[in-house]
Structures are given as structure tokens and as C-alpha cells.
Amino acid sequence: MxxxxxxxxxxxxxxxxxxxxxxxxxxxxxxxxxxxxxxxxxxxxxxxxxxxxxxxxxxxxxxxxxxxxxxxxxxxxxxxxxxxxxxxxxxxxxxxxxxxxxxxxxxxxxxxxxxxxxxxxxxxxxxxxxxxxxxxxxxxxxxxxxxxxxxxxxxxxxxxxxxxxxxxxxxxxxxxxxxxxxxxxxxxxxxxGEKPPKGNWIFGILGVLLLGGAYYISLSIKEPLQALTLFFVAVIMVIIGTYLVMISGSVLFCRLLQKNKKYYYKPNHFVSVSSMVYRMKRNGAGLASICILATMVLVMISSTTSLYFGEEDALSIRYPREINIDISTLDTDLEKNGQMDNIISDIKNICKNHDVKGTDAYTYLNGMISGMITDDGKVETDINRIDNFSNIALGDFSSVYSFIFIPVDDYNKIMGTSYTLKDDEAIIYNYRNNSRYKNNVISFNRGQSFKIVKETDEFVIDTNAAISVTPSMALIVNDIDNATKGLTYNATTAQKIENTGINFHRYYCFDTGVSPQHQIELSKDIANYLDGNIEKYRADTSSRMFRSSVESKEQNRLDFFGLYGGLFGLG
Known part of the structure; x- marks a missing residue:
């Protein structure tokens, strides 16, 4: 050729x-x-x-x-x-x-x-x-x-x-x-000619059940942790159910319409229903793919839009001040030997070297531990036992909390109050928990019991609680060492309990009033100082554990814009 x-x-x-x-x-x-x-x-x-x-x-x-x-x-x-x-x-x-x-x-x-x-x-x-x-x-x-x-x-x-x-x-x-x-x-x-399509009753009914189950799961989820465990299951159920309904369910539906003689044998319905059966047989999988892809696009656009336009609120909650410092240990030794005061004093000197006067500053100590409120109102903090509870195994995390112990003196300094408490009394503050604590007493399985004398609606929530997927309950107590003694030391032998899950945090947060770039440089210098002295501070604690986190709101604003802006733009 x-x-x-x-x-x-x-x-x-x-x-x-x-x-x-x-x-x-x-x-x-x-x-x-x-x-x-x-x-x-x-x-x-x-x-x-x-x-x-x-x-x-x-x-x-x-x-x-x-x-x-x-x-x-x-x-x-x-x-x-x-x-x-x-x-x-x-x-x-x-x-x-x-x-x-x-x-x-x-x-x-x-x-x-x-x-x-x-x-x-x-x-x-x-x-x-x-x-x-x-x-x-x-x-x-x-x-x-x-x-x-x-x-x-x-x-x-x-x-x-x-x-x-x-x-x-x-x-x-x-x-x-x-x-x-x-x-x-x-x-x-x-x-x-095409062979008359035959719908599969089993697949059609299974598709409807899968879709119904997936929507029930998505509408019944109330807790973030529960969503993490069940969301992927619901997505898989929707995808499989959509394919089954489009391929088999649609043909079955048309077949049911054909069996309804009063409906089917009418000029307006006869041709359209007959042709629809063959069209759904040929194009069911393609239509299902289009439905799933369109849904993915809509979900991504709606979710990323919410994230993008809500990022300033998220920043303000996550980072209450421009510089947020979190020093974490497994004990309060640095508080007792005065080393924590020296650390904060050194941080203030670094700020002076940057010509920064920390404004709206606050600092407080807390002890954080995870636990679950049982049916009798007691708090179980043993992680191994929590994992064995049936409702946790089924994905119900509604009773799981982060419990935060805060000295009343620190609370009074921050909030400008003058509360006094006995060792067995506590003021509680619920964060990200719609229901109030219903009992007058809160008891910890290995610790002591506290009589609830007041429930407050105001406090500066710490950065760890702000990002936690579980609700938090802050207990303002008279003395944090006494309040957590049963959680860190055996009440009978007075020996320290290993791997208790409790961490003590000293927060020091302040505004700088300087440019974003200056703020980022200051946070890096403070972080370098703390990292450079980590072995020294570990030696001053009985647990030999010392961690620090220095976060700048401006640096995290860039990260937020990068993450949420990227997702929004891609959507």
C-alpha cells in the first residue's frame, strides 16, 4: 500500500x-x-x-x-x-x-x-x-x-x-x-439485540441495605474518636452499595414497574421504562462511578471550605498567644526545686535580647491523664482496663475524657479570682463537652475523691486539650501533688507507679507585638535554648523525662494556610 x-x-x-x-x-x-x-x-x-x-x-x-x-x-x-x-x-x-x-x-x-x-x-x-x-x-x-x-x-x-x-x-x-x-x-x-436484563435480587437488596447502614452510621456518630474508627467503614459501604444499587437495584426497580400493569401499559411509561432497563444494564457501572466521583468532589469542596474559612478560629483556640511554650515532665520535681522558675526567667532574658516585652502573659501547671467515666460515676484511668470495656471495643468513646488537674493558685492568677479549696474539693471546667457532669462527687479508681463545689464556664484551655479528639474536664484543686498522688504513687507502698499515663505540663504563653518573621525567629531561639539544656533538666527530675514544645502562632498560621489552602485549592 x-x-x-x-x-x-x-x-x-x-x-x-x-x-x-x-x-x-x-x-x-x-x-x-x-x-x-x-x-x-x-x-x-x-x-x-x-x-x-x-x-x-x-x-x-x-x-x-x-x-x-x-x-x-x-x-x-x-x-x-x-x-x-x-x-x-x-x-x-x-x-x-x-x-x-x-x-x-x-x-x-x-x-x-x-x-x-x-x-x-x-x-x-x-x-x-x-x-x-x-x-x-x-x-x-x-x-x-x-x-x-x-x-x-x-x-x-x-x-x-x-x-x-x-x-x-x-x-x-x-x-x-x-x-x-x-x-x-x-x-x-x-x-x-440485547438479551433482556435480569436483576439480581440478592445484590439489589444488599446494595440498599449497605447504603442504609452507611447513612445510619454517618448520622449516628457523635464522638470524633468514633468517627475515626467508623468513617472508613461507612465510605466502603457507600461505594459498594452504590455500585450494587446502580447495576442490580435499578434493573430490579424497572422490572417491578413493568409488573405493575396499571402503570406500565400507558403510552407515557411503556417505552421509557423498557428502554431504561437496557440503559441501566449498559451504563449502571459508569453512572455509579460518576455518582461516587461527584460525591467525593462535593465532600472535599464542602469540608475544605469549612476548614479554610475556619482556620483563624482554629488558630485562636489552638494557640491562645503568639508564643506558646509547653514543658512536659512525668513529675513535679522541677517545680519543687525551683528549676522551672529559672527556665522561665531564662526565656524572659531571651525575649529581652530580641527587644520583646511579653504581654498578656500567663503561666500555669497542670497534670493530664486519660480516663473513662464508668456507669457508677467513677473514673477508670488504667489504660489496660479501659481497652477491655465493651463499649470502647464497639467504638463508643462518649465517656472517655482527658482529665486535667490545675492548682487553684494558678487558676486565680489567670482568671483574677480568689477561690480557696480543701484537699477533697474541686472546681470543674468542661471543654468540648455539651453535657454537664451530673454527680456531686468525682472519684478516681487509684486516686482520691473530690466534692464538686462549683462548675465554671471560663478558663484558658491548654494547647494539648485544644487538639484532643476527646472532651476534657479540668479539675481545679488545692494542691496538684496531693490530688494526683494516688495516680502516680501506690497508696499502700508509697512506691512510684510506672507508666501511669499522667503527664505534668508547665505552660508559659505570651504575646510579642513584633512582626511575624521576628516572632518566628524568637520561637526558634527559645526552642534551641530548651533543646540545648535538655540533659541538664532531665538530671534534675526523678523520672529523667523532659520534653519541650515552643510554637509560634505565625509559623503555624503558615502551616495552616499550607494545609487547608492546599486542600481547598485542590478541591
Whole structure:
């Protein structure tokens, strides 16, 4: 055959069927464009400089894989529709003398032509719109932008690789459908009647039950920890249930309508219901995929929108001051030997070296331990026993709390009050707990009991409680060592209990009134000071445990914008 015969024949085939091929080519161009833009943003130096974190690039990298997988599924679905419509044409070619090898060459050139057009036009569109996407993304990250137009070599290379692989798979899938069909079956492919679809009752009912169960789980969850354990189960149930309902349930529903003679044998219903049965048989899986993908997009957009526009509130709760210091130990030895006062004094000197006067400062000590309120109102703090409770095993964490002991003297200094308490009395403060504690006494299984003399609604919650998924109950007590003695020391032998789960925290938080960059530098200097003296402070404690955390609100604002802005932009 003449040189160029096959390319010309392939091009003519595309041109003559342009009504079918144009939407497919435009879809492919759109996929290439979106993939290039995501890769461009992932490797954008402006975005990396804006957040100074790998969070955004990791999110965009995940997004690129999602788009690649979605592109493969969607292009396979649309390509199978095209090949089905072209089978008659290929059958005529086969009857006129072309063998399957010749048809394979035509398919190869058609795939190559479409792939080249999609890649060239898609990359051109991606390059044209990539800067706009970068500007929008930087705006979401609350960062300044440059207006230099750049081209991502990584984006071009990855687009070429990913979509070349997809088109190769499409070619072999099309070739398979032609190679394993006779010339007669290809010609008569459009005339072949479909067998009446039969819905599977078991799968249809199972799909409805799975969807109902998934929605019940999602609506009945009240506790964050419970959501973590059951959310993934509900998602899997929705995906499987959607496929079963769309593939089997829809056919069963149409069959039930056909059995209803009063409804079915009407001019308006007869043709539509009959055709719907066959359409759902052919397209049920595709419609289910579209439903699931659309739901994922809506969930991601709604959730990331809430996160993005609520990040300032989250920052204020998580970081009550511009600099938040948390010094954690397993005992109160540093408090007793005066070393903690020296640490805070050294921190103040570091602030002076930065010309920073800490304003709105506060400091307090607390002891934190996890526990579960049992049915009789007692608090179980033994972790091994908590794990064995049946309601915990079933995912019910509604009675699990973080209990925080705070000296009344520290509370009075922060809140400007003058409460006095006895050793067996406590004031409680509930954080992230809608119901009030109903008993007048709270008893710990290994500790003492406290009579509740007051429930307050005001306190500065610590940073650990702010990020905890369990509700917190603060107990303001007369003396923290006496209040936690039974939790840290055996009441009979007076020996220290190992691995009690209780941690003591000294919080020192203050505002700086300086620029964001200055604030970040100050927090790094304080962190370096504490890290540099860690062995010294460990030696001054009987537990030999000393940890410190220095967090700057401005640094975490950048991280928040990077995480939530990245997710919002990707959505």
C-alpha cells in the first residue's frame, strides 16, 4: 500500500465521525490540561517559598494521582463507546479485504493522532492557564505572587508519560475488541439485540441495605474518636452499595414497574421504562462511578471550605498567644526545686535580647491523664482496663475524657479570682463537652475523691486539650501533688507507679507585638535554648523525662494556610 495510506485512512475515520470524536478529544484535552496544572503547582517555586513546607506539595502530589486515575477510568469509558459505534465500519473494511493486522494499524494511527492532538493542545492550554491557577493558589495561601510566566518541564514530562501509557492501554483495549470479533459480528454489532436484563435480587437488596447502614452510621456518630474508627467503614459501604444499587437495584426497580400493569401499559411509561432497563444494564457501572466521583468532589469542596474559612478560629483556640511554650515532665520535681522558675526567667532574658516585652502573659501547671467515666460515676484511668470495656471495643468513646488537674493558685492568677479549696474539693471546667457532669462527687479508681463545689464556664484551655479528639474536664484543686498522688504513687507502698499515663505540663504563653518573621525567629531561639539544656533538666527530675514544645502562632498560621489552602485549592 502507498506510504501514508494508513494515517490518511485513520484521519478520515476521525473526521467522518467528528460528532463522536470531538467530545472525546475535548475531554482528553481537558484531562491533560488539569494534570499539567496540578503538576505545575506541585513543583512551583513560588508556592514552596510561600509556605516553606512540604505539606502543599504532598497534597498536590496526591491530587495528581487522583486526576491520573480519574482520567484513565473516564477515557476508558468514553473510548469503549466510540469503538462500539465504529465496529460496523471496521467490519466493512474486513470484508473488503483488510485483515485484522491492517485494522490494528488503523487503530494505532487513530490512537496516535488523538493522543498527539490531546497532548499538544492540552499542554498549550495548561501552560496558558497555569499562571492563573498559581495566582489563585497563592491568594488562598495568603502570599504575595510574582507575574513571571514559567513552563514546568516536570509537568510536560509527566503529562507525556502518563497520557502515553493511558493511550497505549486504550489502543490495546480497542484492538482486543476488534481482533476477537468476526467480520460478520462487527458488521451486525449495531443490529444485534440485547438479551433482556435480569436483576439480581440478592445484590439489589444488599446494595440498599449497605447504603442504609452507611447513612445510619454517618448520622449516628457523635464522638470524633468514633468517627475515626467508623468513617472508613461507612465510605466502603457507600461505594459498594452504590455500585450494587446502580447495576442490580435499578434493573430490579424497572422490572417491578413493568409488573405493575396499571402503570406500565400507558403510552407515557411503556417505552421509557423498557428502554431504561437496557440503559441501566449498559451504563449502571459508569453512572455509579460518576455518582461516587461527584460525591467525593462535593465532600472535599464542602469540608475544605469549612476548614479554610475556619482556620483563624482554629488558630485562636489552638494557640491562645503568639508564643506558646509547653514543658512536659512525668513529675513535679522541677517545680519543687525551683528549676522551672529559672527556665522561665531564662526565656524572659531571651525575649529581652530580641527587644520583646511579653504581654498578656500567663503561666500555669497542670497534670493530664486519660480516663473513662464508668456507669457508677467513677473514673477508670488504667489504660489496660479501659481497652477491655465493651463499649470502647464497639467504638463508643462518649465517656472517655482527658482529665486535667490545675492548682487553684494558678487558676486565680489567670482568671483574677480568689477561690480557696480543701484537699477533697474541686472546681470543674468542661471543654468540648455539651453535657454537664451530673454527680456531686468525682472519684478516681487509684486516686482520691473530690466534692464538686462549683462548675465554671471560663478558663484558658491548654494547647494539648485544644487538639484532643476527646472532651476534657479540668479539675481545679488545692494542691496538684496531693490530688494526683494516688495516680502516680501506690497508696499502700508509697512506691512510684510506672507508666501511669499522667503527664505534668508547665505552660508559659505570651504575646510579642513584633512582626511575624521576628516572632518566628524568637520561637526558634527559645526552642534551641530548651533543646540545648535538655540533659541538664532531665538530671534534675526523678523520672529523667523532659520534653519541650515552643510554637509560634505565625509559623503555624503558615502551616495552616499550607494545609487547608492546599486542600481547598485542590478541591
Amino acid at each position: 502507498k506510504k501514508g495510506f494508513y494515517p490518511k485512512l485513520a484521519f478520515d475515520g476521525i473526521r467522518k465521525n467528528k460528532k463522536m470524536y470531538l467530545p472525546y478529544i475535548l475531554t482528553s484535552i481537558g484531562m491533560v490540561m488539569m494534570y499539567y496544572i496540578i503538576i505545575f503547582l506541585q513543583f512551583s517555586q513560588s508556592i514552596r517559598d510561600a509556605v516553606q513546607s512540604s505539606t502543599v506539595t504532598e497534597i498536590l502530589g496526591l491530587g495528581s494521582w487522583v486526576i491520573a486515575i480519574f482520567s484513565c477510568i473516564f477515557l476508558f469509558y468514553t473510548n469503549s463507546f466510540l469503538i462500539k459505534r465504529r465496529k460496523k465500519e471496521f467490519g466493512l473494511y474486513n470484508i473488503l479485504g483488510m485483515d485484522k493486522h491492517n485494522l490494528g494499524i488503523i487503530l494505532f494511527w487513530e490512537t496516535l493522532i488523538i493522543a498527539v492532538i490531546s497532548l499538544v493542545v492540552g499542554l498549550a492550554a495548561g501552560i496558558a492557564f497555569s499562571k492563573l491557577a498559581e495566582l489563585v493558589f497563592l491568594n488562598l495561601l495568603k502570599s504575595d505572587a510574582t507575574f513571571d510566566l514559567t513552563v514546568s518541564s516536570q509537568g510536560i514530562g509527566l503529562c507525556a508519560i502518563i497520557f502515553t501509557v493511558i493511550n497505549i492501554l486504550l489502543f490495546f483495549n480497542s484492538l482486543r475488541q476488534v481482533q476477537f470479533s468476526s467480520a460478520i459480528s462487527l458488521v451486525k454489532s449495531e443490529q444485534t
